[in-house]
Amino acid sequence: MKAIARRAATGWTWIAVLSAPALAESAEDIRDIRGPKAVPGSWMISAALAGALVVALCAYAVWRRRHRVAVRTLTLSERTLERLESTRPLMRPATAREFGIAASEVIRDYIEKRFEVVATQRTTEEFLQTLLQSSNEALARHRSLLAEFLQQCDFVKFAGASLAVTDMESLFQSARGFVLETAERAVA
Numbered sequence: 001m002k003a004i005a006r007r008a009a010t011g012w013t014w015i016a017v018l019s020a021p022a023l024a025e026s027a028e029d030i031r032d033i034r035g036p037k038a039v040p041g042s043w044m045i046s047a048a049l050a051g052a053l054v055v056a057l058c059a060y061a062v063w064r065r066r067h068r069v070a071v072r073t074l075t076l077s078e079r080t081l082e083r084l085e086s087t088r089p090l091m092r093p094a095t096a097r098e099f100g101i102a103a104s105e106v107i108r109d110y111i112e113k114r115f116e117v118v119a120t121q122r123t124t125e126e127f128l129q130t131l132l133q134s135s136n137e138a139l140a141r142h143r144s145l146l147a148e149f150l151q152q153c154d155f156v157k158f159a160g161a162s163l164a165v166t167d168m169e170s171l172f173q174s175a176r177g178f179v180l181e182t183a184e185r186a187v188a
Helices: 020-029 042-066 076-085 093-115 124-133 137-141 143-159 165-181
Strands: 002-007 012-017
Touching: 076 093, 076 165, 093 137, 093 143, 093 165, 124 137, 124 143, 137 143, 143 165
Parallel strands: none
Antiparallel strands: 002 012
């Protein structure tokens, strides 16, 4: 940039004389703000990612539908067998009383729900007397088995007797056999 000094009547005045490139540069400097410049193809990347996400979600939905496990509700006898199986850890001489209580409770609860007979609120003798008067043939057929099972459980619960593991296994198997024999039949 060149500066020239001129003498005026009142004093010295400085005048700036600019060359052509300097003028262009100063004109460029005072232009207004421009908007954003578009980058070619930037929307294509977003569209491709969105498309890939939609395809992945559809594939996952199809996979879930094909691999869906049908949830089946357990029957009363299946639930009872599971509950009975949960008493196995108590089949030790030290926990014979707890085993007798748990096994008796499982079977009494099953009888109540399966045959609609009050079994949990009665003593063993009251329950067995009710069985004699009952018109339910399936339950009456197993009266002797139930009598032996419940009396053995009562002996352990109330007399404080200890059972050998083999005796507890025998009680367990008789309870399991009763549930399997009296299980509700599947409707086809």
